[in-house]
Every structure is written in structure tokens, then in C-alpha cells.
Amino acid sequence: MKDNQELSVLNAYGGRRKMSYNNNNERIFELYNLISKSKLLSDEYAVVFVYNEENLIDDEEHSSECITSVEKDMIINSFRKSALYVYATNGEDVFIEMLSEIKEKHKYIFIYSMAQNITGVGRRSFIPLLCNYYKLNNIGSDFFASTLGGDKELMYKLISSHVSNNIPFTIYVSKSTNLKKLIERLTPGIYILKPNDESASIGIMKIKISTSNIDYILKQLSVYQKKYSRFCIQEYIDGPEIEIPLLFYEQEYYCPGCVEIINSSPSGYLDYDTVKMDEYSFREYTGSLSTELINCSKKVACALRFETICRIDFRIRNNIPYIIDIGANPTISYHSSTNYIFRKRFNSEAAVYQLLLFIGLYNAELLKPPFNKPE
Incomplete structure (x- = not known):
């Protein structure tokens, strides 16, 4: 990727604008x-x-x-x-x-x-x-960003042409979706259920689908569908979780660094109780994928026209980063990856x-x- 690479995106009023994703550290x-x-x-x-x-x-x-x-x-x-x-x-x-x-x-x-x-x-x-x-x-x-940030399905669709290799397999479900036919499309494996419009791990649930538990999973999904009329079923990425905060200034994105989530929860992911009780911690990630993670995050932010602060969350499997969440208005209080890395830098x-x-x-x-x- 060139240092001065730019992305042309539609603004809220239908016009086009150029947004750069240089790392403007000096400014x-x-x-x-x-x-x-x-x-x-x-x-x-x-x-x-x-x-x-x-x-x-x-x-x-x-x-x-x-x-x-x-x-x-x-x-x-x-x-x-x-x-x-x-x-x-x-x-x-x-x-x-x-x-x-x-x-x-x-x-x-x-x-x-x-x-x-x-x-x-x-x-x-x-x-x-x-x-x-x-x-x-x-x-x-x-x-614009606050509204868009509350719709996971729309955000993933808008970024798909820019970071297609970094999006995990995901199926979007509405209240009219035939769950029985949907399950038939899913290969056995582990998946994460996510409400389309929630954050802070609200409603997140891990399921394991096998040929022997289809009826049980169907009942689980039926109950879930009644509570969350729109949700997604996303393949579970088993690997380290890295969060990338970005700050927009002078038409460019500044990234203070990559943050790895340290989570010892038996669930293997940031479930609701873990998030609510702040039972996780952080460390800076400086691994070989740092530059790729930052550049991918900037592509996402450009495509979605985020112009203040945002955070893109990944999990890494087989050396490939997969986008598992997009925060248009991330928490930046003390116990957050964003505050952690800004604290460390400044x-x-x-x-x-x-x-x-x-x-x-x-x-x-x-x-x-x-x-x-x-x-």
C-alpha cells in the first residue's frame, strides 16, 4: 500500500470526497x-x-x-x-x-x-x-456514523468490496428468515450469534452445530430470533483478538497502536458477563501483522466515512486477520483498549x-x- 493512498467515498449528501489513510503521527x-x-x-x-x-x-x-x-x-x-x-x-x-x-x-x-x-x-x-x-x-x-454503526449488516456490506478477504463467513437473519432452511446451509462448526444493532457484547452467544444436534440448535435459534429480530450468524474465529483504534484529523487517520485483548474467560470470547465486569485486560500487539491490521482498519473507516474516532476489532487465524466488530462510537474510558493505547502513547x-x-x-x-x- 502506498503511504499516500486515498479512498474515494460517498459522503452523507451524495457527493464524493477524497479521504487519506496516512498515519499522521507527527501532526x-x-x-x-x-x-x-x-x-x-x-x-x-x-x-x-x-x-x-x-x-x-x-x-x-x-x-x-x-x-x-x-x-x-x-x-x-x-x-x-x-x-x-x-x-x-x-x-x-x-x-x-x-x-x-x-x-x-x-x-x-x-x-x-x-x-x-x-x-x-x-x-x-x-x-x-x-x-x-x-x-x-x-x-x-x-x-451518519452513529446511525450506520448500529447496523452490522449494512456496515459489512459497505466494506465488502474493500476488505473482502478479511470478512468471516456471515449469514444475516431477519424475523422472516426460515431457520430450518438456514441451518441446512451451515456446515458443522462453531458460530457466534450477534444481534444486528447491539454493542458491549449484549446478546452475543456461541453455538456449536453438528449433524447430531440440529433440532436443539433450531430451538435455540427460534428463541434467539424472538428476542432479536435481526441478527447474524458468524463463523467463530479461534485466535488472538486485536483492536485497532483510529482518530481522524486533517482528513487522515491516526492509529496509536494495536491492542491485544487478554481474556481468560472459559467461553473463549468477550461474552456479556466478561465485558460487564471488566474481567479482561490489554497489552500492545507489535506482531508481524501490525501494519496489515492498521491498513485494513483505515480502509474500513474510509469506506464507512468515520470522521472522529472509531475502532475496528479483529481475530487472527492462520495469519489472516478477520473483522469481527466495527465500533463507530467506541468506549474510550479508562478500561478500554482505546484509552489503554492512547495512555501508553501520551x-x-x-x-x-x-x-x-x-x-x-x-x-x-x-x-x-x-x-x-x-x-
């Missing part, structure tokens, strides 16, 4: 050097963090997507390293109630959202949509949050003297 470190020397943003600026706490979520299953009080404090303190005014709102409704007051106090408002109030494909799209409507500066995933748990904020300032054309000069 990112220049930006972080600027961040470390900059004074706090004045009272013209405010950061609003929108989140969900577990105690306000009616659906217990989705509690794995909520943040703890420790995580909330860490995120607030991270933004406060750069901004004097940081607001935290527990849920979308509270954000709406506070918005008018915040707009009266501050000229420039930057939004970082992890919130959701519904289930389904568009469950994380409401805050990005409000940002578009009220012309607020969204430093997280935009409406020696600060706040680095990824500060970078998102300053990239937001840059995109809003607010990153200019005398603002960025220390006192």
Missing part, C-alpha cells in the same frame, strides 16, 4: 504538544458530556453500556484539563432540559455523548442529530479526550492565536 503529536502548553478555555467555551448511569436504565441487559461513577469522574476531569466549564448530563432528557441554559452562558459548546434512550439501529443518533439542528460542535461520532488517561476536544476546536476553526498560546 497528532504536534497537536498534543500544543494541548499540553495551552491555557484553559475561557468561559466562552463549554464541554457537555452526555451519558447514562445504570440506575436510570430500565433495561438491565443494557447496563453494560452504562458508565460507573468512577468513569464519569475520570471523563469530566479529563475534559477539565483543557476546559474550565464541563457539564455532565445523565441521559438525553436532562441534556435537552439544560441546553437552553448552557447556550445562554457560553458561545461555543462542544458535545461528547455516550448516551442512548432507545434500542435499535438509531439508538445513539439522537444527540448527534440535535447537534446538527442546534449547530453545536459534536466531538463524538456524527449522526502518558495520560486524559489524552484521547483532550485530542477529541482540540480536533473539534480545529474543525470549528477556533484553534488559532492568541487562544493557543500559553500565558
